[in-house]
Amino acid sequence: MAHASEIVNTKGHPFVGVCWPVTGSKGDTYTVEMTEYGFDCTCPAYRKCKHIKVVEERFCEILA
DSSP states (O other), X not given: OOBOOSSOOOTTOTTTTOEEEEEOTTXXXXXXXXXXXXXXXSSSOSSOOHHHHHHHHHHHHHHO
16 A cells, blocks of 8 residues: 655656665565555555655655
8 A cells, every 4th residue: 555755746756666675673674666646665564654754765865
């Protein structure tokens, strides 16, 4: 399930379909993907997880 982003407008974004590996706090690696509707993560969380927030923060750093 995709979680909408308050930072990045993902609708029609050129990075839709791009996946980023994110290492969790226990060393597990999860994949965050940008979709037309926000970001999706392979971790078991049912809400917007910290892995998605890490990817969003990277966008903020690039745009700053």
